[in-house]
Amino acid sequence: MRSLLGFLGIGFIIWILIELAREKKEHLAATKVAYERHLARLKEDPTNSELKQRTLALGRTYSNLTRNRKGVAIYDEVALSNDITSACAASLPPSSPILSSPEERLAKLADLRSRGLVNEEEYQAQRRRILNEL
Numbered sequence: 001m002r003s004l005l006g007f008l009g010i011g012f013i014i015w016i017l018i019e020l021a022r023e024k025k026e027h028l029a030a031t032k033v034a035y036e037r038h039l040a041r042l043k044e045d046p047t048n049s050e051l052k053q054r055t056l057a058l059g060r061t062y063s064n065l066t067r068n069r070k071g072v073a074i075y076d077e078v079a080l081s082n083d084i085t086s087a088c089a090a091s092l093p094p095s096s097p098i099l100s101s102p103e104e105r106l107a108k109l110a111d112l113r114s115r116g117l118v119n120e121e122e123y124q125a126q127r128r129r130i131l132n133e134l
Helices: 002-045 049-066 074-089 104-112 120-132
Strands: none
Touching: 002 049, 002 074, 049 074, 104 120
């Protein structure tokens, strides 16, 4: 009788582990689909900064899940950035000459930094580039 209970207990534990693995796989697949759907939406609306942020957050969640919830590596951040840039660039018309004034461009750059869309290093590099064009 004890061996039967032990066998049933082990069987139940194995069943739980199999179910957990299935749920994890389904969650990973659903997160990937959501990320890819947001990338597709970015192709339709490439200037939507809120959509970019949501897409990045979904990408980070997906990357974290692929690494067994051990965080997002710099490699993942670069890959996500490339995905988002490609999605946005696919719909934009070819570059046209800069029509805004340096003051407008500097103000827009400062706004991007304040919203967290560019970091301090990127801000300084672009700021220098704009000022060097004067």
